[in-house]
Amino acid sequence: xxxxxxxxKVLGTSATDIGIAAEIMRGGGLVAFPTETVYGLGAEAFDxxxxxxxxxxxxxxxxxxxxxxxxxxxxxxxxxxxxxEAERLAAAFWPGALxxxxxxxxxxxxxxxxxxxxxxxxxxxxxxxxxxxxLQEVGRPVAAPSANLSGQISTTTAEHVLAGLSGxxxxxxxxxxxxxxxESTIVGFDGAPRLxxxxxxxxxxxxxxxxxxLVRGHADGRPVxxxxxxxxxxxxxxVRLNAIEAQENEFLIGFGEVKGHxxxxxxxxxxxxASRLFHILHKADASGRPIAVAPVPESGLGLAINDRLKRAxxxxx
Ligand code: TXA
Ligand code: MG
Numbered sequence: 001x002x003x004x005x006x007x008x009k010v011l012g013t014s015a016t017d018i019g020i021a022a023e024i025m026r027g028g029g030l031v032a033f034p035t036e037t038v039y040g041l042g043a044e045a046f047d048x049x050x051x052x053x054x055x056x057x058x059x060x061x062x063x064x065x066x067x068x069x070x071x072x073x074x075x076x077x078x079x080x081x082x083x084x085e086a087e088r089l090a091a092a093f094w095p096g097a098l099x100x101x102x103x104x105x106x107x108x109x110x111x112x113x114x115x116x117x118x119x120x121x122x123x124x125x126x127x128x129x130x131x132x133x134x135l136q137e138v139g140r141p142v143a144a145p146s147a148n149l150s151g152q153i154s155t156t157t158a159e160h161v162l163a164g165l166s167g168x169x170x171x172x173x174x175x176x177x178x179x180x181x182x183e184s185t186i187v188g189f190d191g192a193p194r195l196x197x198x199x200x201x202x203x204x205x206x207x208x209x210x211x212x213x214l215v216r217g218h219a220d221g222r223p224v225x226x227x228x229x230x231x232x233x234x235x236x237x238x239v240r241l242n243a244i245e246a247q248e249n250e251f252l253i254g255f256g257e258v259k260g261h262x263x264x265x266x267x268x269x270x271x272x273x274a275s276r277l278f279h280i281l282h283k284a285d286a287s288g289r290p291i292a293v294a295p296v297p298e299s300g301l302g303l304a305i306n307d308r309l310k311r312a313x314x315x316x317x
């Protein structure tokens with residue numbers, strides 16, 4: 001399904017309009033909405049196809065994992081293993097400009113595209129009446145990156161969002177400018193608490209709350225490149241790309257005319273392929289066989305799919 005050339009509804013912040021936005025998201029649509037940091041581009045986080053459309057709308061060349069926006073700590077506990085330190089930070093700073101990357105629990109129903117197939121899930125309870133009402137109405141976690149085209153800066157007004165995404169998303173809630181204007185601070189817990197991205201909540205406040213210094217991603221202060229994190233899914237088996245036929249014992253992942261043992265999309269639809277990618281990689285991996293993958297065109301979401309497949313195929317560090 002293409003998301004280009006659709007009419008983008010501009011909604012206000014009345015209860016009626018927030019209800020309309022929630023309805024659109026529950027039906028698999030994409031809605032941009034204001035948070036206290038920047039505008040987010042949201043889809044219901046359990047809906048594989050809707051989450052795939054986020055990447056298409058943003059023209060993201062790779063599947064960076066997305067933040068699941070939730071109403072608060074109770075929702076976080078249903079989705080993740082929340083450590084004591086994470087509990088403390090959430091109690092101090094949620095709702096607010098803090099994202100916690102935590103071990104994802106099994107069987108949550110969160111689309112694997114949200115975690116880029118990995119075992120860690122980023123969660124944040126954003127602040128602001130509009131986004132809080134919206135999350136309440138949707139009734140489920142909302143996966144949302146910043147509402148900008150890939151490679152462009154985050155957006156803090158509805159006009160900026162529309163300049164990039166008009167015609168590619170179903171609706172936007174115009175809630176005026178975002179008060180903080182930079183993205184949330186991200187803290188990971190893959191060991192000692194680590195600063196993964198500096199952002200709207202000062203690091204000093206986090207360190208004062210924990211009583212320890214956060215491990216920094218890079219000495220020069222650059223955020224950790226998310227694609228390089230070990231949290232990203234890499235199958236255990238070898239992966240051979242551009243395969244037309246399975247050799248010997250291989251599990252062939254098909255696309256279009258190459259049928260395979262499971263197909264990313266029999267009709268060659270790249271959005272469908274993206275929505276199935278991590279499910280099928282897991283399935284292929286679970287077969288215990290070497291994996292081969294049919295060629296996927298290098299256009300549209302194919303760039304992100306191929307980026308992920310190339311990384312899956314590259315030798316393990
Ligand atoms: O303030 C914000 O955080 C805004 C608003 C909309 O909430 N969102 C935002 O999302 O900035 P995005 O996708 O533009 O940036 C999220 C960052 C990305 O660098 C992503 O790689 C990282 O969070 N991230 C998300 N899930 C992760 C995970 N499981 N492990 C490591 N990094 C993760
Ligand atoms: Mg962003």
